[in-house]
Amino acid sequence: MNDWLTTILILLPLAAALVVWLLPWSSQTAGSLALLAALAEVGVWINALTRFDFGAPGIQFDQQRTWFDDLGVSYYVGLLGFSLWLVGMAVVVMAAAIAYAFWTGRERPRAYFGLMLFLTGAVVGVFSAQDLLLFYVFFEAMLIPLYVLVGVWGGAGRLTATIKFIIYTMAGSLLMLAAIVALGLQAGTFDLTALESENDWIFLGFVAAFAVKAPLFPLHGWLPDAYRESSPEVAAVLSGVVSKAAGFGFLYIAIFRFPEPANDLQPLLLALAAASLVYGSIVAFRAPDVRGVIAYSSLAQMGLITIGLFALNDLGRTGAVLQMVNHGLISAALFLLAGTIERRTATGDFDRLGGMARGRPALATLLLTIGVIALAVPGSTAFAGEFLILAGVFDQGWGWAVVGAVAIVLAAMYMLRLISAVLHQQVGSSVPAEALDLRPAELAIVVPLVGSLLALSVWPAAVTDHLTFL
Amino acid sequence: MTKPTVDWFALAPSLALLAAASLALLGAVFVPAVARKAFAAVVAAAGFVAAGVWAGLLYSETPNASSEISDAITRDRFGAFAQIIIVGAGLIAVGISYGHRTRAEHVGEYYALLAAAGAGMVFLVQANNLMTLFLGLEWFSICLYILCAIEIDLVSSLEAGLKYLVIGSFGSAVLLFGSALVYGATGELEFGAIAQEIEDQGLVNDGLVLAGLAMILAGLGFKASAAPFHMWTPDVYEGAPTPVTAFMSAATKAVALVLMLRVLVTAFPSEEELWTIAVAVIACVSLAVGNVAALVQRNLKRMLAYSSVSHAGFMLIAVAANNELGGRALLYYLIPYGAASLGAFGVIAARERELGERVTLDNVAGMGWERPLLGVAMWVFMLAFAGLPLTGGFVGKFYVFAAAYDAGKWWLVLAGVIATAISLYYYLAVIRALYMRMPEIRLAPAGGSPPRETVLQTSVFTCMTITIGSFFVVEPLIDLAEKAAAQLPF
Numbered sequence: 001m002n003d004w005l006t007t008i009l010i011l012l013p014l015a016a017a018l019v020v021w022l023l024p025w026s027s028q029t030a031g032s033l034a035l036l037a038a039l040a041e042v043g044v045w046i047n048a049l050t051r052f053d054f055g056a057p058g059i060q061f062d063q064q065r066t067w068f069d070d071l072g073v074s075y076y077v078g079l080l081g082f083s084l085w086l087v088g089m090a091v092v093v094m095a096a097a098i099a100y101a102f103w104t105g106r107e108r109p110r111a112y113f114g115l116m117l118f119l120t121g122a123v124v125g126v127f128s129a130q131d132l133l134l135f136y137v138f139f140e141a142m143l144i145p146l147y148v149l150v151g152v153w154g155g156a157g158r159l160t161a162t163i164k165f166i167i168y169t170m171a172g173s174l175l176m177l178a179a180i181v182a183l184g185l186q187a188g189t190f191d192l193t194a195l196e197s198e199n200d201w202i203f204l205g206f207v208a209a210f211a212v213k214a215p216l217f218p219l220h221g222w223l224p225d226a227y228r229e230s231s232p233e234v235a236a237v238l239s240g241v242v243s244k245a246a247g248f249g250f251l252y253i254a255i256f257r258f259p260e261p262a263n264d265l266q267p268l269l270l271a272l273a274a275a276s277l278v279y280g281s282i283v284a285f286r287a288p289d290v291r292g293v294i295a296y297s298s299l300a301q302m303g304l305i306t307i308g309l310f311a312l313n314d315l316g317r318t319g320a321v322l323q324m325v326n327h328g329l330i331s332a333a334l335f336l337l338a339g340t341i342e343r344r345t346a347t348g349d350f351d352r353l354g355g356m357a358r359g360r361p362a363l364a365t366l367l368l369t370i371g372v373i374a375l376a377v378p379g380s381t382a383f384a385g386e387f388l389i390l391a392g393v394f395d396q397g398w399g400w401a402v403v404g405a406v407a408i409v410l411a412a413m414y415m416l417r418l419i420s421a422v423l424h425q426q427v428g429s430s431v432p433a434e435a436l437d438l439r440p441a442e443l444a445i446v447v448p449l450v451g452s453l454l455a456l457s458v459w460p461a462a463v464t465d466h467l468t469f470l
Numbered sequence: 471m472t473k474p475t476v477d478w479f480a481l482a483p484s485l486a487l488l489a490a491a492s493l494a495l496l497g498a499v500f501v502p503a504v505a506r507k508a509f510a511a512v513v514a515a516a517g518f519v520a521a522g523v524w525a526g527l528l529y530s531e532t533p534n535a536s537s538e539i540s541d542a543i544t545r546d547r548f549g550a551f552a553q554i555i556i557v558g559a560g561l562i563a564v565g566i567s568y569g570h571r572t573r574a575e576h577v578g579e580y581y582a583l584l585a586a587a588g589a590g591m592v593f594l595v596q597a598n599n600l601m602t603l604f605l606g607l608e609w610f611s612i613c614l615y616i617l618c619a620i621e622i623d624l625v626s627s628l629e630a631g632l633k634y635l636v637i638g639s640f641g642s643a644v645l646l647f648g649s650a651l652v653y654g655a656t657g658e659l660e661f662g663a664i665a666q667e668i669e670d671q672g673l674v675n676d677g678l679v680l681a682g683l684a685m686i687l688a689g690l691g692f693k694a695s696a697a698p699f700h701m702w703t704p705d706v707y708e709g710a711p712t713p714v715t716a717f718m719s720a721a722t723k724a725v726a727l728v729l730m731l732r733v734l735v736t737a738f739p740s741e742e743e744l745w746t747i748a749v750a751v752i753a754c755v756s757l758a759v760g761n762v763a764a765l766v767q768r769n770l771k772r773m774l775a776y777s778s779v780s781h782a783g784f785m786l787i788a789v790a791a792n793n794e795l796g797g798r799a800l801l802y803y804l805i806p807y808g809a810a811s812l813g814a815f816g817v818i819a820a821r822e823r824e825l826g827e828r829v830t831l832d833n834v835a836g837m838g839w840e841r842p843l844l845g846v847a848m849w850v851f852m853l854a855f856a857g858l859p860l861t862g863g864f865v866g867k868f869y870v871f872a873a874a875y876d877a878g879k880w881w882l883v884l885a886g887v888i889a890t891a892i893s894l895y896y897y898l899a900v901i902r903a904l905y906m907r908m909p910e911i912r913l914a915p916a917g918g919s920p921p922r923e924t925v926l927q928t929s930v931f932t933c934m935t936i937t938i939g940s941f942f943v944v945e946p947l948i949d950l951a952e953k954a955a956a957q958l959p960f
Contacts, residue, residue: 068865068944070798070952071872108839133868137859144858147898151906159906163895170894174887181871181883 005048005061006077006128009087012041013094014121021114031102034113038095041120045091054081054466059130059193067134072189076131081468082321083127083252086244089328090127092452093240094120096445097233100336103441104343106153106231115145119237126245132180132190135253139209140173142242150230161225168222172212179205183257195257203261206254207269213246214302217276227295232339235291239298240332244324247302250309251317256470262312266396269310274403276303281410285417289348290338293418294331297374300407301327307404308389314469316392322463323385326456330374330382333449337367340442341422344435355427360437364423366446373453375415376408381456388464477538479531480545480596482524483553487560487589490517491582498578510581511568517585518561521592525553529950535957537598541660544598544732548797551954552595552728555804556721559812560588563717565929566816569823570713576620583620584717587613591725595732599659600649603729607645607693610725611638614718618710630709637702638692645689651682652737661737668740683738687730687748694726695775696752696782697759704763707775712822715771716815719778720808727785731800734789735958742792750790750882756783757889764896768830770818773896774811777855780889781807784870787882791873797955799869802948806862806940810854813933817848820926831903838904843927845904847934852897854937857890862940869948 016037020030052060062078079087098116106112122145125138143166151162179202184190186197197203212219227235255262262269280300287293305327308320340363341356342348357364376382386408394401427433438446456462478485494510494517501509528550535546563584572580587610594606615638619631653659655678656667673679691699707715734745760780767773785807788800821829821837821844838845854863867890874882940947 066945068948070948071869137864140859140864144853144860147901148905151902159902162902162906163898166894166898167891171891174891177868178871178880178883178887181868181875182880185872185875 002051002061003063005044005051006079007063009041009044009048009091010077010121010125010128012044012121013037013117013124017114017117017121020117021110025110027105027109030109030113034098034117035095035102037117038091038098038120041091042095045088048079049084049088052079052081052084054468057468057470062130064130067131071184072191073133073184074131074191075134076191077125077128077134078130079128080470081466083248085321085325085463085467086127086248087124089325090123090241090244091120092449093237093328093332094123096332096336096449097237099445100233100236100339101231103445104339108152112149112153115149119145119149123241123245127248130192132184132192132195132253134190135192135249136173136177136180139176139245139249142245143169143173146234146238146242149234150226153231153234154229155231156229157225158229161222161229164222165226168212168215168219172209172219175205176209179203192253192257197258198260200261200265203254203258203265206249206258210246210249210254211272213249214243214306215246215276215299216272216303216306217279217299220276220299223299224292224295227298228289228291232335232342235295236332236335239295239335240328243298243302244328247305247309247320247324250306251320255309255312262310266310266312270307270393270396270400273303273306273310274400276300277307277407278403278410281407281414284414285410287414288350290341290350290353290418290422291335291348293414294334294338297411297414298327298331300411301331304386304389304404304407307393307400311389311392311396313392313395315388315395317469318464318467319385319388319390319392321467322460323382323389325463326373326382326385326453329449329453330370333366333370333446333453334374336446336449337363337370340438344432345428345430347430349430350421351428352430353422353428354425354431355423356431356435357423358427360435362438362443366438366450367423368419369450370453371415371419373457375412379457381453381460384457384460384464474540477545479524480528480538480543481593483521483528483557484589484593486520486524487517487557487585487592490514490520491585491589493517494578494582494585498582501578503574506574507568507572507577510578511564514581514585515561515564518557518564518588521588522554522557522561525550525557525592529554529954537660537662541598541662542602543593543596545596546957547954548728548732548801548957549596551801551950552724552804553592555724555808556591556595557588559717559720559724559808560584562812562816562929562933563713563721565925565932566716566812566819567713568925569923570711570819571823572620572711573623580617580620583613583617587617587717588721591721594725595728597729597732598661600653601659603733604642604646604649608642610722611642611693614714614722617714618706620714621711626709627711630706633702633709634706641689641692641699644685644692648682648685648689651678651685655679655682661733664737665739668738674740679741680744683741683745684748686733687745687752690726690730690733691752694723694730694782694786695779696786697756697779700756700759700779700782703779704772704775707778708769708771712771712815712819716812716819719774719811719815723778723782723785724804724808727782727789727800727804731789731797732958735792735960739959746790746792746877749786750879753783753786753790753882754885756780756786757885761889761892765892767896768832770829770831770834770900771815773900774814774818777893777896778811780893781855783889784867784886787874787886788870790882791877791879792960793873793877794952794955794958794960795869795876796873797958797960798948798951799866799873801951801954802869803866805947806854806866806937809933809936809940810851810861810863813847813930813937814851814855816926816930816933817844817851820844820923820930823923831899833909834900834903835907835909836904838901844930847930848904849901850934850937852900856894856897860941861937863937865941865944
């Protein structure tokens with residue numbers, strides 16, 4: 001049973017995607033089935049969590065089958081302690097996103113939910129692939145549903161947004177493909193666990209792909225459009241889950257497989273990450289709308305996570321993994337809340353929002369809670385994550401830690417601005433008096449996310465003490 | 471002079487198709503008009519199936535390559551593998567053709583010519599000397615000239631046929647001239663003997679041999695529609711009846727590239743430093759020209775024509791690698807590429823029959839939702855062309871890049887990667903049109919929608935299955951390709 005667990009985690013959503021998409025369900029049934037499958041996926045993950053032996057090093061629940069032998073490529077999947085947590089975050093966020101879509105209702109539901117489930121399978125695949133080519137396959141497979149999810153169900157500017165998104169990410173990914181070919185053929189195998197290289201160029205090929213996907217400044221050109229034009233739950237998945245594929249890649253491939261190049265080029269990557277952090281924070285502070293703030297804060301957070309990863313020590317990467325889980329949940333919850341606000345006011349512009357707290361206690365409480373966690377108030381799980389990252393990078397030079405600390409101040413500024421612009425101040429012109437508080441269904445979607453964050457705040461060691469990297 | 475022994479078995483695939491062609495022609499005379507189309511199509515299909523079975527047997531019964539019939543043809547697995555691809559393409563082309571409104575008095579000839587073209591191709595991939603090379607090339611080309619122009623009521627079809635005839639003949643003439651030069655220099659016709667003579671007489675830098683080699687390369691480049699020999703491609707692909715285009719895009723390219731690899735490797739191994747560079751340059755030019763020109767096309771057939779130029783570029787990378795991995799890559803690449811190409815033109819054919827006009831990016835708007843099977847299939851084909859995972863196109867590109875890297879030509883990998891990035895723009899434009907744009911007006915053809923075309927849909931579905939399936943079952947396919955490529959003298 002154990003060796004099939006990872007495969008089940010990958011195949012369950014893929015199989016469900018086919019069932020939902022191919023059979024002529026009604027829209028209600030398609031949505032319910034998709035939600036059921038997503039919840040079942042969470043169940044399987046919890047099962048995996050209870051079975052996982054955090055005391056033992058190495059890959060667990062692993063399974064290997066030959067794919068094509070002459071070049072040494074195989075279907076090889078398995079989980080490590082840290083990837084298990086990323087998978088958990090991913091399946092929880094995907095379930096929330098699917099639930100949100102089900103509740104709001106989407107046109108052509110079979111195709112929509114089929115694609116969301118397909119995306120779930122691909123994301124889990126990325127986090128569990130132990131073969132380089134398989135990793136690439138899942139990494140690219142994420143793009144196919146995303147392209148359609150943004151392009152068909154997005155907002156008015158969706159076509160431009162998708163083109164930018166695809167061209168940017170594929171340009172990076174194809175450089176990675178070239179790097180994969182070079183790395184795999186040099187080594188004679190694509191088995192990730194057996195690869196190691198000292199080649200700077202190959203390293204940079206991988207970095208290019210991940211830096212676009214994260215994104216890092218200055219490769220973030222696709223980000224504002226994609227996050228604004230997609231539907232809220234897809235934006236939640238993009239910023240919460242998909243960007244973590246980049247973080248995973250940085251850690252598991254760029255850093256672990258290229259110890260020397262990662263060390264040599266550490267200043268470059270730290271500089272890029274720091275630039276993303278500062279730039280993202282500043283632009284988030286100036287952004288005119290809810291999604292703009294979340295989008296650029298996501299850029300900033302990915303910068304911070306990358307700083308933690310390229311601290312190249314256990315402290316930094318422990319913090320980075322915790323922060324990846326945190327940020328996944330935070331930004332998903334924020335985007336979903338942004339969606340609920342947009343449903344009520346038909347806008348996300350701060351000019352036309354405001355005063356929503358009065359008479360809407362649930363919305364106000366949830367937004368405030370998430371916002372406060374996001375700005376890393378001491379005691380929150382985000383604080384724990386950022387603290388570890390800063391402590392880790394402090395070892396590499398106090399200057400980086402100072403940049404990180406400044407960014408935390410900036411985070412407070414943009415999050416508080418968001419909270420105040422939506423909840424407080426004058427009642428905005430687009431806020432109808434009859435706009436309701438969060439409905440029970442919306443609460444049922446967002447509260448579990450916030451609950452997970454609060455639980456992690458109480459016990460961040462649940463993640464940090466249960467990580468295995470190699 | 472002794473009479474050579476004839477290995478009928480090695481010729482069986484060609485003969486089966488020739489028989490089918492003759493039978494279809496006879497049917498045009500003896501079968502009543504009502505049943506003529508069904509008869510001709512079934513006979514042609516049966517011919518392709520029979521040829522496929524023979525080619526399969528030939529593959530399994532040929533553990534060692536040998537030259538047969540006075541060294542005129544080679545009997546080897548490399549040829550047999552290519553034959554299977556060609557007859558597969560032919561069979562699917564019959565399926566796509568079936569619903570095509572061919573003039574009743576031409577329908578027998580149409581399928582006869584299709585089978586005869588297939589026979590020529592199947593013969594050509596076995597060619598082992600310059601004579602059979604030229605013979606096979608002209609054999610299938612002449613059939614295709616007529617097939618392109620078979621819709622004599624349509625100016626565009628006639629134009630396509632004429633253009634193809636003129637430029638194709640020019641290409642053949644170049645090839646013939648090149649062959650003559652090589653023969654003049656070496657006094658040999660057979661590929662192996664040419665290589666031996668070049669070696670023995672120290673003709674590596676001989677002007678005649680080099681000019682001949684260049685001209686043979688150019689001649690085959692015309693057939694493979696590799697840039698800069700691709701000028702005819704967009705016009706002919708656009709003007710020819712769509713099923714014919716489908717067949718040409720898959721089969722002609724396969725034949726030309728497979729043969730190019732065979733000629734270069736068996737006849738000119740001592741010139742390899744030269745021709746690997748030449749082929750690599752042609753590959754890069756094809757990638758650049760094909761992709762950039764495809765970016766601005768609105769007409770889908772023209773777009774796919776340029777896309778086929780760029781795919782010739784990808785496959786030429788495999789040829790330029792000049793190693794066994796390259797041979798394997800080329801043979802594998804042809805499977806998903808052929809399937810996607812046939813399928814994509816099949817979808818275009820379906821849309822064309824529905825609308826009664828040329829298919830452009832504008833009039834496929836929203837088609838993906840109206841015609842779920844065709845839409846999803848087209849989506850898969852575009853992803854395969856773009857080399858995205860879950861389609862065999864990805865594995866094909868991966869092998870091509872691996873071969874180039876293995877040959878130490880990492881810059882070809884980079885060129886391929888850049889070309890792929892550019893190509894995404896227009897392949898995704900098709901998906902965008904199918905799913906993300908809505909038609910401005912509901913297009914309702916007079917007389918209602920045409921009847922559901924089961925044969926066409928089955929063909930497209932088969933292509934889709936092969937395109938996706940070749941991603942998942944790489945091992946057996948590569949194994950077959952490996953054994954085939956191993957019989958070339960790299």
